[in-house]
Amino acid sequence: MTHRTFTTHSPAETRALAARLGELLAPGDVVALTGELGSGKTTFVQGLALGLGVPPEIPVTSPSFVLAQEYPGKLTLVHLDLYRLESLPPELLPDLEDYLFGPQVTAVEWAERLATFLPPSYLEVRLSISGHHDRQIIFIGHHQRGRQLLQALLAQIEA
Numbered sequence: 001m002t003h004r005t006f007t008t009h010s011p012a013e014t015r016a017l018a019a020r021l022g023e024l025l026a027p028g029d030v031v032a033l034t035g036e037l038g039s040g041k042t043t044f045v046q047g048l049a050l051g052l053g054v055p056p057e058i059p060v061t062s063p064s065f066v067l068a069q070e071y072p073g074k075l076t077l078v079h080l081d082l083y084r085l086e087s088l089p090p091e092l093l094p095d096l097e098d099y100l101f102g103p104q105v106t107a108v109e110w111a112e113r114l115a116t117f118l119p120p121s122y123l124e125v126r127l128s129i130s131g132h133h134d135r136q137i138i139f140i141g142h143h144q145r146g147r148q149l150l151q152a153l154l155a156q157i158e159a
Contacts, residue, residue, distance in 0.1 A: 009134050017047065019051035029145065032124045034112050039128055060079065067081075067082075078102075078107070080106060083110050124140040
């Protein structure tokens, strides 16, 4: 299976689902988030941070006015937000490469703006608004590691 759809009914449920995924992440993993404005991408990253052991007193917010925020946990979480980028300026490519191919976990909001710059193996998370607080979340595993993460998440949820 390369994809699976879930529905959450509150921001807390979205964070809880993401926290379960966060517990499974390893150095070098990339989570690519897509979805319209307000669909819950930052809420999802907050859950990843919980699962990665980022201390709760450290606020996880959208780094919309800077390219990246780093959060310490059992693994470093790098949170990229590409909302303000219309295209990728060449001078950003070395920094993005460090984040996308480095030893930390990287969560990318507006990942579709990276186009083909994402690593081959990653977990895509598509969020969409399906009700006032309801979100449809589609997980798509790309290549080996993306599929492994999806299978591990499903095994954890179904246990």
